[in-house]
Amino acid sequence: MSTHRSITRSAGIIGIATLCSRLLGFIRDIVIARLFGIYMYAQAFVVAFKIPNLLRDLVGEGAANAAFVPVFSEYRLRHSREEFWKLANVVLNLMLVLLSLITIAGVLLAPLLVRLIAPGFIAEPQKLAVAIHLTRIIFPYVLLVSLAAYAVGILNTLKHFSIPAFAPCLLNISVIACALFFGEDVMGLATGVLIGGVLQLIVQVPVLYRKGFRLRGFLKDFKHPGAKLIGKLMLPRLFSTSIYQLNNFVDSIFGSLGVIVGEGGVAVLYFAYRLIQFPLGIFGNALSQAILPAFSAQALEETNANLKKTLSFGLRATFFVLLPASAGFMVLAKPIISGLFGGGRFDSYSAEVTARVLFFYSIGLTAYGANKIMQSCFFALKDTMTPAKISGLALCISVALDAVLMFPLKISGLALATATSSTVASLVLFHILQKRLGGLDTKAIFSSFIRIFIASVCMGAVCYYVNRFQFFSAQNTFLRLANLLIVISSGVISYIVFCFIFRLSEIQELWRRLFQRTKGE
Numbered sequence: 001m002s003t004h005r006s007i008t009r010s011a012g013i014i015g016i017a018t019l020c021s022r023l024l025g026f027i028r029d030i031v032i033a034r035l036f037g038i039y040m041y042a043q044a045f046v047v048a049f050k051i052p053n054l055l056r057d058l059v060g061e062g063a064a065n066a067a068f069v070p071v072f073s074e075y076r077l078r079h080s081r082e083e084f085w086k087l088a089n090v091v092l093n094l095m096l097v098l099l100s101l102i103t104i105a106g107v108l109l110a111p112l113l114v115r116l117i118a119p120g121f122i123a124e125p126q127k128l129a130v131a132i133h134l135t136r137i138i139f140p141y142v143l144l145v146s147l148a149a150y151a152v153g154i155l156n157t158l159k160h161f162s163i164p165a166f167a168p169c170l171l172n173i174s175v176i177a178c179a180l181f182f183g184e185d186v187m188g189l190a191t192g193v194l195i196g197g198v199l200q201l202i203v204q205v206p207v208l209y210r211k212g213f214r215l216r217g218f219l220k221d222f223k224h225p226g227a228k229l230i231g232k233l234m235l236p237r238l239f240s241t242s243i244y245q246l247n248n249f250v251d252s253i254f255g256s257l258g259v260i261v262g263e264g265g266v267a268v269l270y271f272a273y274r275l276i277q278f279p280l281g282i283f284g285n286a287l288s289q290a291i292l293p294a295f296s297a298q299a300l301e302e303t304n305a306n307l308k309k310t311l312s313f314g315l316r317a318t319f320f321v322l323l324p325a326s327a328g329f330m331v332l333a334k335p336i337i338s339g340l341f342g343g344g345r346f347d348s349y350s351a352e353v354t355a356r357v358l359f360f361y362s363i364g365l366t367a368y369g370a371n372k373i374m375q376s377c378f379f380a381l382k383d384t385m386t387p388a389k390i391s392g393l394a395l396c397i398s399v400a401l402d403a404v405l406m407f408p409l410k411i412s413g414l415a416l417a418t419a420t421s422s423t424v425a426s427l428v429l430f431h432i433l434q435k436r437l438g439g440l441d442t443k444a445i446f447s448s449f450i451r452i453f454i455a456s457v458c459m460g461a462v463c464y465y466v467n468r469f470q471f472f473s474a475q476n477t478f479l480r481l482a483n484l485l486i487v488i489s490s491g492v493i494s495y496i497v498f499c500f501i502f503r504l505s506e507i508q509e510l511w512r513r514l515f516q517r518t519k520g521e
Contacts, residue, residue, distance in 0.1 A: 013290075017165030018282045024172035029274050030341060031179050032189065037345030038264030038271070038354070040127045041186040043256075046270040047118045048134035049193065050252060051106065052142045068153030070380055071230050073296040076157055081212065087226040088154055089216050094227060095150055096219065099143045106139040117249045118266065120256030130186065137190040144197030151204040155211070156293065163207045165286075170203060171196030233384050247395050247421070251414050254402050261411040262353060268411055271341060272357040276365055279325040284369030287314060288376045295380030304437045307377070311433065312441045314373040316448045320504070322366040323452045324495045327460035329362035332487060335467060339480040356412045364419025367426040374429040386432060394425040448505070455498035462494040463487055 036042035068091070075084045106113070114121065114131045121128040152164040175192030182188025255265035291314050298307040329336070333355040342351050375387045398421035405413025434440045467487045 013161045013165060017162065017169070018286050020166065021168040021172060022278045022281050024169055024176065025274065026278070026340060028172045028176050028179070029271060031176055033271060033341040033346040033350075034344030035179065035184055036186070036267075037347065038267035038350045039345065040124070041130065041184075042267040042270075043118075043121075043264065044127055044131040044134055045186055045189050046266050047114060047121070047131045047252060047256075048138050048190070050117065050248065051110075051113050051135055052139055052145075054249070068150070068230065069157055069292050070296045070299075070382060071226055071233065072154060072157040073293055074300070075226055077297070077300075085212060085214065086216070086221075087224050088213060089218075090221050090224040090227045091230060092147075092150065093217070093219055093222055095146065097222075099146050103140050103143045106142065107136050110135040110139070117252045118256040119253060120258055134186065134190050137187075138193050141193050141197040144194070144201050148197070148200040148204060151201065151208055154213070155204065155207060158211055159293065160207065160211065161290065163204055167200045167203050170199035174199060233379075233382060235384075247391075247398050247418065250395075250399050250402060251418065254406055254414055255411060257406075261406055261414070264350065264353065265411045265414075268350070268354050268357050269414065271337075271354050272361055272415065275329070275336065275340075275358055276361045276368070279322060280365065280368055283321045284318060284372050287317060287369075288372035291373065292376045292380060295377050299380040299382070307380075308437050308440055311373070311377050311437075312445055314376075315370055315445055318369040318373055319366060319449050319452045322369045323449075324456040324459050324491070326362045326365040327456040328463060328488065328491055329365065330359050331460045331463045332467060332484070333358045333362070335480070335484050335487070339477070339484040342480065343477055353411060357415045360409075360412050360415035360419060362419075363416065364422040367419070367423040370426045371422060371429060374426070374433055377433060378429075381436070387429070390425050390428050390432075393428065394421040397421040397424055451502045451504050452499075455495060455502050455504065458498045459491050459495040463491040466490045 032042060032045070036045070072084070072087070075087055110132050114128065114135055118128075118131065121131055148167060152167070155161070155164050171193070174196035175189060178188040178192030178195065180188075182191070251269055252266055255261060255269050258265060291310065294310055295307060298304075298310060301307070334351070337355040337358060338351045341354070342348075378384065378387050398417045401417030401420055402414050405417055407413070409416060430440075434442065467483075470483060
């Protein structure tokens with residue numbers, strides 16, 4: 001239980017920080033939507049920002065999760081402090097060289113990259129030119145944010161979560177400030193991204209220094225057995241993440257075909273998926289990030305008993321939060337989109353199309369979160385190849401469904417394809433882990449899922465009926481948000497009630513902890 005409390009506490013810190021970042025991200029996206037809608041400049045920025053985001057995940061954040069934390073955790077537990085920091089310096093040197101080369105290549109190859117991931121832009125020369133220009137400006141963000149992710153990996157290994165978790169807030173603050181300063185000049189968005197990348201890195205440097213990091217053998221020492229192991233673990237992870245991001249790129253390719261899927265497809269997918277990332281980032285990413293060090297330590301034990309308990313805890317916690325979030329998004333897609341983004345250049349067409357995409361993305365929300373937990377378990381077992389293979393399967397399913405569903409469902413078909421492929425991947429990962437670990441507490445996990453699912457459906461029904469009453473005249477953004485807040489509040493309260501009615505152990509345990517803490521105070 002102490003491990004679960006530690007994970008919950010760490011996830012809470014990361015979750016609060018992520019909540020702040022996501023709220024700022026909402027403000028950022030609202031500013032972008034109001035200034036640019038879903039039209040040319042918004043689409044160009046989304047494509048330009050998507051390319052460095054791929055590489056950030058490949059060599060930055062993805063590496064931190066899959067390779068850095070397990071290997072650094074092992075060196076921290078089984079080797080001297082001096083050896084731990086020596087490994088940290090070698091990895092830094094290797095990353096600086098690799099990332100610098102990638103950044104230079106990205107700037108030079110920007111015209112080719114944009115044409116590859118948004119072929120629909122070729123028919124619109126102005127949109128293509130803007131996207132290429134923005135890509136060249138934004139590309140150095142790869143170097144900055146990947147080094148920031150390297151710092152996150154080290155600090156998380158040392159069980160320090162707060163500063164790394166709050167660092168992404170600085171990116172959103174920077175983009176908001178620059179967008180407001182530059183107005184409808186899209187250069188403000190690109191400038192904000194670069195400044196945000198710098199801030200995310202430098203805010204972590206003092207903490208690293210306090211923890212004991214010192215530059216030694218700067219750009220001279222490139223060899224270490226631990227670095228070799230990280231590289232070995234990263235290769236399948238690079239493949240896995242490449243497939244995952246290729247899936248996003250496939251969506252961009254299809255989304256850029258405005259003749260088939262409709263105007264603004266790329267931007268519509270961006271705004272809808274950003275909303276999906278809100279609960280996923282606050283809880284799903286936070287829990288998977290906090291649970292990885294525990295998985296890594298438990299994977300070194302002789303038996304898998306504790307590892308299986310922690311995995312069961314992580315999956316049940318994911319269901320408890322993301323299933324009701326999925327139900328809420330599906331029922332309230334239109335009022336959420338209209339309330340948050342409606343106004344300015346984000347017109348009624350933009351709201352209608354984005355709401356439909358959000359509905360279909362929501363179907364896979366729980367699967368997205370469960371996949372992150374199970375992938376973290378594989379990473380702790382130093383198995384990055386299995387998630388890579390499953391990601392490959394998911395990609396094939398998604399591409400096939402994209403090609404079929406985009407005709408009857410337009411841009412919504414791409415979202416449904418993503419949700420379906422993620423759900424299949426989740427089921428396959430669970431089956432493999434069950435065999436790998438010699439069985440899981442399937443009965444408890446399935447029972448928890450069913451009870452939470454029923455409670456979520458009941459909550460969705462409450463939200464649907466409450467939403468039919470307009471408590472305030474929706475004449476402006478503030479009143480629309482006030483109506484939405486009332487509906488969401490009724491949903492949260494009803495979900496808690498239904499959890500008690502269906503005797504969910506998760507809500508009962510949470511209630512006991514809150515009661516004990518209040519009593520102790």
